[in-house]
Amino acid sequence: MSEIQSTCCYCGVGCGVLINSRNGRITGVRGDPRHPANFGRLCGKGQTLHETVDGHGRALYPELRLKRSEPRQRATWDSALEHVAARFADIIKKHGPDAVAFYISGQLLTEDYYSFNKLARALVGTNNIDSNSRLCMSSAVAGYKATLGADAPPTCYEDIDHADCMLIAGSNAAWAHPVLFRRIEDAKAKNPDLKIVVIDPRRTATAEIADLHLAIQPGTDVALFHGMLNALLQEDLTDPDYIAAHTAGYDALKALVSDYTPDFAAEVCGITTEELLTAARWFGNSRAALSLYCMGLNQSSSGADKNAALINLHLATGHIGRAGAGPFSLTGQPNAMGGRETGAMANLLIAHRDLNNAGDRAEVAKLWDVPAIPGRPGKTAVEMFEAIRRGTIKAVWIACTNPAQSLPGQDAVREALAAAELVVLQETYADTETAPYADVLLPAAGWGEKEGTVTNSERRISRVRAATPPPGEARPDWRIVCDFAMLLEHKLHGHASLRFAFDSPQQLFNEYRELTRGRNTDITGLDYATLDTKGPQHWPYRIGARQGQPRLYQDGKFPTADGRARFAAVAYKPVAENTDTRFPFRLNTGRLRDQWHGMTRSGRVARLWGHAPEPAVTLNPADLARRGLASGDIVRLESRRGTLNVIAAADSGVAPGQAFLPMHWGSRYLSGAGINALTLPVIDPKSFQPELKHCAIKISKAALPWRLIAFGTPRDGDALAQLARVQAWLPEFEFASCALMPDAGGVLLRAAAGAAPATDVLDAIHALLELDSGDVLRYDDPARGNARRVCIDGERVVAVCLSGEGGSESWLREFHAQGLPAAALGSLLLAPGTKAPAGAVSRGRIICSCHGIGETAIVSALQGAAGDATARLGSAQQQLLCGTQCGSCLPELRKLAAAAMVAA
Numbered sequence: 001m002s003e004i005q006s007t008c009c010y011c012g013v014g015c016g017v018l019i020n021s022r023n024g025r026i027t028g029v030r031g032d033p034r035h036p037a038n039f040g041r042l043c044g045k046g047q048t049l050h051e052t053v054d055g056h057g058r059a060l061y062p063e064l065r066l067k068r069s070e071p072r073q074r075a076t077w078d079s080a081l082e083h084v085a086a087r088f089a090d091i092i093k094k095h096g097p098d099a100v101a102f103y104i105s106g107q108l109l110t111e112d113y114y115s116f117n118k119l120a121r122a123l124v125g126t127n128n129i130d131s132n133s134r135l136c137m138s139s140a141v142a143g144y145k146a147t148l149g150a151d152a153p154p155t156c157y158e159d160i161d162h163a164d165c166m167l168i169a170g171s172n173a174a175w176a177h178p179v180l181f182r183r184i185e186d187a188k189a190k191n192p193d194l195k196i197v198v199i200d201p202r203r204t205a206t207a208e209i210a211d212l213h214l215a216i217q218p219g220t221d222v223a224l225f226h227g228m229l230n231a232l233l234q235e236d237l238t239d240p241d242y243i244a245a246h247t248a249g250y251d252a253l254k255a256l257v258s259d260y261t262p263d264f265a266a267e268v269c270g271i272t273t274e275e276l277l278t279a280a281r282w283f284g285n286s287r288a289a290l291s292l293y294c295m296g297l298n299q300s301s302s303g304a305d306k307n308a309a310l311i312n313l314h315l316a317t318g319h320i321g322r323a324g325a326g327p328f329s330l331t332g333q334p335n336a337m338g339g340r341e342t343g344a345m346a347n348l349l350i351a352h353r354d355l356n357n358a359g360d361r362a363e364v365a366k367l368w369d370v371p372a373i374p375g376r377p378g379k380t381a382v383e384m385f386e387a388i389r390r391g392t393i394k395a396v397w398i399a400c401t402n403p404a405q406s407l408p409g410q411d412a413v414r415e416a417l418a419a420a421e422l423v424v425l426q427e428t429y430a431d432t433e434t435a436p437y438a439d440v441l442l443p444a445a446g447w448g449e450k451e452g453t454v455t456n457s458e459r460r461i462s463r464v465r466a467a468t469p470p471p472g473e474a475r476p477d478w479r480i481v482c483d484f485a486m487l488l489e490h491k492l493h494g495h496a497s498l499r500f501a502f503d504s505p506q507q508l509f510n511e512y513r514e515l516t517r518g519r520n521t522d523i524t525g526l527d528y529a530t531l532d533t534k535g536p537q538h539w540p541y542r543i544g545a546r547q548g549q550p551r552l553y554q555d556g557k558f559p560t561a562d563g564r565a566r567f568a569a570v571a572y573k574p575v576a577e578n579t580d581t582r583f584p585f586r587l588n589t590g591r592l593r594d595q596w597h598g599m600t601r602s603g604r605v606a607r608l609w610g611h612a613p614e615p616a617v618t619l620n621p622a623d624l625a626r627r628g629l630a631s632g633d634i635v636r637l638e639s640r641r642g643t644l645n646v647i648a649a650a651d652s653g654v655a656p657g658q659a660f661l662p663m664h665w666g667s668r669y670l671s672g673a674g675i676n677a678l679t680l681p682v683i684d685p686k687s688f689q690p691e692l693k694h695c696a697i698k699i700s701k702a703a704l705p706w707r708l709i710a711f712g713t714p715r716d717g718d719a720l721a722q723l724a725r726v727q728a729w730l731p732e733f734e735f736a737s738c739a740l741m742p743d744a745g746g747v748l749l750r751a752a753a754g755a756a757p758a759t760d761v762l763d764a765i766h767a768l769l770e771l772d773s774g775d776v777l778r779y780d781d782p783a784r785g786n787a788r789r790v791c792i793d794g795e796r797v798v799a800v801c802l803s804g805e806g807g808s809e810s811w812l813r814e815f816h817a818q819g820l821p822a823a824a825l826g827s828l829l830l831a832p833g834t835k836a837p838a839g840a841v842s843r844g845r846i847i848c849s850c851h852g853i854g855e856t857a858i859v860s861a862l863q864g865a866a867g868d869a870t871a872r873l874g875s876a877q878q879q880l881l882c883g884t885q886c887g888s889c890l891p892e893l894r895k896l897a898a899a900a901m902v903a904a
């Protein structure tokens with residue numbers, strides 16, 4: 001058994017992990033107590049990382065197809081790379097370098113990013129390189145640059161401990177950044193006077209900790225921040241000395257915000273004037289105000305302006321460059337920051353140089369020893385796929401990202417992938433939504449198998465280390481890029497230089513480090529040895545420094561020509577797509593607590609399915625009632641771009657007229673093209689980030705009278721293999737969803753259609769669930785469309801398929817999940833619409849994933865306890881252990897405890 005220090009590969013908190021391995025297999029993971037991002041804590045996703053690395057769905061060998069109509073065949077690395085290099089060279093020679101593109105990922109390590117960036121700009125000669133960070137962080141980049149002069153969060157995690165006012169805007173940190181949120185909870189517990197304002201159209205788990213929740217209308221953030229500044233001015237709560245000494249452009253902003261009176265701004269935002277004034281007063285009167293913000297600001301057609309308008313508040317009050325104060329953009333992905341630092345996005349250049357600046361381009365060209373870096377702007381993510389669809393870009397190399405799930409306007413994206421002359425996919429997993437479009441699949445090493453570095457939200461660089469070699473023939477991403485680059489260089493120029501002759505990620509890091517010299521990201525004092533001995537370090541870390549710099553701009557000097565920060569006088573613009581009588585609902589998207597992005601990784605872990613067991617759209621209960629809908633109904637969501645059938649659920653945290661759909665569900669878990677069939681590919685003109693957070697939809701009850709629910713535990717115990725087989729059948733139905741079942745180690749399939757499918761479809765589903773042989777109880781009533789199968793093994797229900805009329809699925813699911821004795825129930829198991837027998841008490845939704853504790857047991861323990869909400873929670877935790885491990889469920893436990901108090 002060995003244990004190695006590395007970093008979690010999910011979110012931008014960047015928690016340190018200790019990976020256990022034995023005989024070349026990763027066997028476990030725990031939080032690294034020495035890592036300054038988490039001090040040993042991990043959330044549910046981090047704790048189960050070791051369950052994501054086994055062979056299921058892994059890309060193990062290069063695969064290649066010469067014709068689209070044929071399946072890919074296994075190939076050697078040499079033949080696959082030779083083929084891709086020949087095709088790229090051919091396309092570049094015929095159509096120019098901008099006829100190819102690279103779409104890469106915030107999952108990549110800094111060294112991978114650097115190699116891709118050098119390949120695209122120095123060898124191919126194109127700026128058509130963009131990262132999926134475009135979908136999450138580019139508005140933050142634009143906001144920082146427009147105001148502070150450089151893309152650099154000026155804050156660090158420690159500031160959470162020093163703030164006495166916290167503005168959490170457009171961020172459900174309780175679910176998206178759970179370990180960071182534990183720190184916020186600790187700060188609030190230590191200092192009850194800490195004022196927390198949560199700005200979010202939804203009442204999220206994060207809002208539960210708020211002293212004030214501003215449930216603004218979607219997209220109205222700029223009006224809110226301007227209204228707050230107007231109030232700060234009126235009440236003399238700005239810092240004129242700071243403004244005079246360290247900023248520029250205040251007069252223009254002051255003139256602009258004079259129109260945003262608190263009354264006017266509050267009306268635009270749909271909140272009360274008093275709420276707006278309270279937020280402004282807390283912010284202005286605080287000793288140190290910290291803002292934490294994320295996708296709610298970024299994923300917007302005016303995301304750059306939202307970021308800048310929030311930063312205006314910090315500059316106007318001097319809440320920046322001090323302990324506990326500053327605008328702190330939280331990064332979604334583990335190495336979104338690394339991508340920004342290495343300039344691996346279409347409109348950036350390495351080490352925060354400016355692509356539009358000829359001097360910066362010349363400097364990079366000199367350092368890379370190439371004649372020039374192209375000045376033509378590259379295509380950003382949404383533009384890139386549009387160019388592929390139009391045929392301007394003919395070949396695309398996609399690395400570690402899943403555009404056929406994650407980009408908005410899926411119909412057009414899939415059309416683009418189908419139209420491309422060549423799609424190369426460099427991936428750890430071979431079963432993503434994008435994989436079927438790939439002509440060439442290049443297997444990449446995954447978490448626990450790679451060496452390099454990542455930068456987290458607070459500019460802290462951590463080492464990523466390999467605990468085991470990659471499986472099959474998978475290779476580290478940087479190695480694939482460098483091998484390809486040498487082949488391509490030969491084909492383009494008749495020789496291969498030493499530009500890509502790297503033997504280790506450390507060599508790439510050292511070369512990249514040189515390009516940061518004298519820049520604001522300067523890490524010339526840092527190397528792998530320092531990171532190994534001193535642990536994770538903030539940038540900048542200049543030569544001769546003893547440590548990195550946790551806080552920026554403490555001297556009030558900003559990286560602009562005159563050293564002053566800039567106020568941004570930006571007018572409020574409404575969301576790009578408005579509602580009307582045809583599309584009356586506002587669709588908001590976001591994260592679930594226990595899933596990650598397109599679920600390529602987290603979807604493989606049964607335990608992570610307990611908290612949100614099936615794809616669902618949530619609506620305010622009043623909207624459900626008004627439309628004659630109930631929780632559990634299948635509804636049809638329709639936007640101006642596409643449709644999606646999904647189950648509806650009630651959530652009073654969703655405001656009337658709005659709907660919330662998690663970002664995770666793609667076509668591997670739902671029939672159709674997934675959630676992004678609906679979303680809007682309109683982009684912010686400054687940051688080029690699409691407005692994934694808002695579009696207009698209509699909602700109606702799906703007219704799909706034929707229903708099926710099937711679940712079972714496979715006899716060989718291999719639920720992931722069964723899930724893959726079930727997923728292949730989703731497109732057969734007008735509505736279908738599938739999921740892993742955390743309790744019984746099985747798979748759940750739900751389907752609906754306008755009419756019963758052909759018998760062979762049903763036979764196939766029965767066979768998939770192993771209901772076609774053995775001890776299976778059967779009931780068929782073709783006249784009523786009923787076909788029911790229940791397989792009993794000894795006393796236990798092991799598989800069920802009910803099609804036609806329903807009525808008993810919920811208690812049959814409990815019998816299956818809890819292993820309750822069922823044999824004695826006999827024919828009762830088969831009768832449609834039968835009531836639950838005694839003993840089949842639903843455990844409810846799993847609230848505590850670590851200990852598998854359901855809502856029913858928690859509510860019962862809370863109601864049975866005495867005292868106030870805190871005492872009841874303590875008692876329930878003692879009894880059930882819920883919330884005592886990773887703590888991600890604490891916000892929900894507190895909410896249930898408060899409800900139990902009210903009930904008492």
Ligand code: SF4
Binds near residue numbers: 041046
């Ligand atoms: Fe990983 Fe969770 Fe830490 Fe994010 S908060 S880095 S997902 S363990």
